[in-house]
Amino acid sequence: MDIIRGFIRSDAFKRLLRNRLAAFGLVMIILFFTVSIFAPYIAPNNPYEQDFFQTLEGPSWEYPLGTDDLGRCIFSRIIYGTRISISIGFISVAIGLAVGVPVGAVSGYFGGKLDLIIQRFVDIMMAFPGMLLAIVIVAVMGVGLVNAMIAVGIVSIPTYIRLVRGSVLSIKNSEHVESARAIGRGDAMIIFKHIIPHCLAPIIVQSSLLVATAILWAAGLGFLGLGAQAPTPEWGAMLSQGRSYIRTAHHATTFPGLAIMIAVLGFNLVGDGLRDALDPKMRHDDV
Template identity: 75%
Template sequence: MHFFRSKAFRQLKKNRLAIAGIIFILALFVIAALAPYIAPYNPYQTDFFRTLEGPSRQHLLGTDDLGRDVLSRIIHGARISITIGFISVAIGLAVGVPIGAISGYYGGKIDILVQRLVDIMMAFPGMLLAIIIVSVMGVGLVNAMIAVGIVSIPTYIRLVRGSVLSIKNNEFVEAAKALGVRESKIIFKHVLPHCLAPIIVQSSLQVGAAILWAAGLGFLGLGAQAPIPEWGAMLSQGRGYIRTAHHVTTYPGLAIMLTVLGFNLFGDGLRDALDPKMSRD
């Protein structure tokens, strides 16, 4: 509750683009939560007599190549995309934050080893690394989430390491050492709480990136498999009809674009609110 009375919250409320992003994200959560009740049709229900129909009163966004309602599949796909985004970010946080904190706090050989491993991982483009991981682990939605989560780990390691390096020599850390506080307690109860702002901002931006990467894997056939209504997989299934029935790919593509945009607008606004020096105003 303290955040809602803080200067950062007041600054966030002034950012109209950030508010627009928040509204869209909240709407997406509501749609995902109520998907079984607001979707006009079963997303898996086929009708071979109504394939590739354009938008109409019966099917507001048309039907796909199997006669399934595109709107219903997009609504149910929101659940999958949100799940992908948050689980992937959770994996990155769970692994990257403690490793980054330990690397920055102890330094020396531990830091050198961790940073060289990070350099190796970051030498690969994110999507390429995700493709390699999925190829090794096997195709599927769960493995795609794990792969996207692994790809985000180096980002969190570097972010937290940099924050810890700027904090670990502060007086309150030296005082805790002088009092004989265990180093593990100093790291996780005294140092890391001061790194929360950049971690929160990065996580809000990373959700959108995770959704985009997972959609890319789905488009390549490495993520969610048919008949799961995942937006990237829907794009892949409809690409053969882009000239004759563009609605099959247009609307899932718009869903991906707007979702990623919403998280990016929110993340940018949160960054400006939590770190005024980064403000573009």
């Protein structure tokens, strides 16, 4: 919380707000968080309740975005699906951070054969398209929402390893690190106290962008039937359920697709804004 409060008071946050697109993205993210927290109070209907007498109905006062093939309120299901998609994005990124950051820091700091082995392993993982690798991992671990989160998190690990390793290589021979070595600080303390804190800017930017990617990949897994299972109101699964009726009841796929697009757009806009706000070259420039 101290880090968040410090960032809000910083010049970087002011530069972020001056970027209109980034500010717009931030508003969208705050809106999604608000919806996910207050979903039971916002949703007009039970997202699991079926009404077979009103299947594939268009938007109405009772069902603002219409109903799906089982007569469930699409608007309510999208609202509850916000909780799942946001959770998937942040948990997946947390997995990537927890593994990728320390491994990347160790790889860049020690170098040598250890660095060579880690980087070859990263090369192998990055040789596969991210979505394909996530599908393979889910196929091995089993279908389900939790396994989909883990799969997307594992796919993001190589990105963090490469990012942190590059940052560490440019920092590890700096004066403050040499001073820490001179006074007898251990390698672990140097890495986690004197190096990683100086890598936070690129990590924060990459994390905001990877949340968007995680939401998109998780929706793809849900669409393929490898992520959240029925009757869970997950956006990708909703797209899959409505695809058979895209000609006769396009609202069953249009609105979940728009929810995915808006969420991904919001995080991407914030990520681009953070990249500019945290760039030292932008400190004296208005965005």
